[in-house]
Amino acid sequence: MVLELHVWGPGFSLPSIDAQCLATIAYFSLAVPKDSWVLVASSDPTVSPTHELPALKNGSTWVSRFRNIVDYLRQYSNGAWDLDRDLSALEKADSIAFSSFVESRTQALLDLSLYVTSQNYYNSTSPAYGAILQWPNQWIIPPQLHDAAKSRTEPLGLSSLDLEEMEQQQKRDHSAAIAAGRIPQNFIRRPRETVSGLLGRTSQQNQFRLEALTAELFQPLEEALGDKTNFLSGQAARSSLDCLAVGYLSLALVPDLPHKWLRNSMQRKAPRLSQHIDRMRRELYGTVNVSDAFSSSGGSSLPWQAPDRARLVTVGTTLLNSLADATPILKDIRLNNRLRETAEASDSGLSPVESQSLAAYARGQSKDTLLSIATVIGGVAALLGYMVHVGVFSAQEEGEEEDHEQEHTRDYEDQEAEVQLPESVNVSDFLGVNTAAL
Template sequence: MSTMQLYVWSPALNAPSIDPKCIIVQAYLRLLEVDFTVVHANDPQYSPTGELPLLKDGSTWIAGVNRIISHLAKRGLDGNRDLSPEQKAEYIAYSAMAQEKLYDCLMFTWYADMTNFIKNIRPTYARILPFPSRYLVPIQLKKSAKARLAKYNVEIKDDDKGLPQNEVEEMKELQRSGWHYMYRLVREAYGVLDTFLGDKEFMFGDRSTTLDCIVFGQLALHLYPDLAHRRLQHILTTEYPRLARYCDRIKDMYFVSEQPQSGASEDVPSMWRTLWNNPRSFLTTIKDDAMSYMGNQEEEKKKKSQAQLDFERKRIWSIVGGVTFLLAYVIYNGIVSVEFGDEEEYDDYVYNDGYEEVVEDDLEEDL
């Protein structure tokens, strides 16, 4: 089996990565004992879907946690192979909760807590992102978090006023006043996982499985970052110490030594590479996506909330607007000229040689 290559966000905030999905996949590949190298891409535009992690397996590229797990399972690399049918059903339920509830609470404490955002999150992204993304991505992530958290009626505001500055007293006041709903939600999620873990070493016994990778990936960024407001860390260590010890066990198992690194592959199917090599095909794809979205809007309204629809609509038009601006800039400044030939020249998608096209995971929305 050839060495795989994993594109991820780099370590940050005392955690193996600044992104929980990247932590999940790194832990999962170590669980499977797969031979792989890491590329600290630190730019989601490396991926044709605009998200990391991105896995290169031979000539095939796969983006997104669930797609990567599914792809590896098809190759016989399955972290759940020893589970019973009942345990596999439990895996689905607990995995869904972790990827939704724990991730939502992380978004809240990183972006709705303005003190954390200003003092820790924005400066960290600024250090690891290339120019000019360091000035744009943190704000984009904050806007996306606001859209994602809209279902909880969360306000993005300064939450320091009127709270004690002592951490212990602050937490007592937050508990007494019931502020904020997200802290009650995270306690519920912690409680469910803590009860399921019980006295076992791992979620399903004495051997780690896919679920342990997913839970650890989410909890790692609750527990390890040294933020200005360490509320999630405080709740975990004082109220759910068994979960905190569980995270330490997995971290010691999979992240004591650094994974070998490698340079980016020349054939990485990045969004910008697709645009550069075949602008007409790229713009046609975006046009088709936009038209498909508009055409299916009425049907989707029956399945999705208004907040979700607004979020998806803004994302579609932000991509269209961003690409239009970029094209106008490079053409105006003579950086590249765009020539259109006959229609048949663009019939094939530029990455049809092994690229496995990815759609958004059902349980996740991109940030």
């Protein structure tokens, strides 16, 4: 059976726009025979039960993420497709340590370069996604990835690379200053900041921090590589660490972005590493065109298979999911459900205790959310019931008061009628004198 590797589609002259996908493609190119797998640029995480790419499909079995796919290939092939099979125990330990280092440090810098830096995102990254995504994902997914990258890099304190966020923060500070009365009304109007002015101050503010972050990544990798042809030994055989490195570092080196601070830093601080990554990506990926991923013409060095066109049901489901993810309460419920499913998945990479704890936490969060919803609904129902109750009794009391006033009016009129004087009375009758006797 031919294995299907589903990935984010090509971008920046690379076979994928995602680092994990690039690393997995590199591993398949080195370990798996070309006639045993196909590469599908589905660019849709919903094709996988875990909603993650890369995703390997083998019949009804799905496996997501680079490390899980590597473990599955080792078991599926009985070790024949294991690039780490000849490593010593010490080299395997180094591979695990360096892999974790590359993933964590490089991903943060890629987030800053491709998504948080406004010029790069709006001029390069977002259009690259638009070229590989089908409607309506081309309008939905890039903003989601943008927001996720900003959230992941927020602890680094470099949000000012995002010029839009920087300008909005300046407007909020300005409004707060006006509200506090620190700025006279005559000076409230402020000219709009130019992009060049913001970028100039941003570069000065972030230069030292970015220099430190890039040095922490590139210098150790430059020393680990040295004069060798791979990271772990002087032999020609490549390991999973080399695949992971070429996947992540290619996105730092290859994209031609408007603001090239990451590429320039890599070439300046790690020249041997830059040359090594460039050679590997040419060897493993070849020349990549976006059209190759959607034509299955066979002209590429990679075994592309055209993805299925989106059906009406898929489009409708995407729209409904996007609407649900934008609704606060439904968003929390869906997030907790996905967290529980990921924790309970067989390929989650968690120990049984960790899996049970995480699943229990997700279920507890879902129960808390449902309890909050029930509390709010109960409170609203009680309030409406009270309003209806008060309104009914008020109407009854008003009706009784009107009836009482009407009865009182009728009694008063009757009494007035009883004591009413005759219309005409002569003087004799009034004085009680018998005028005839006189």
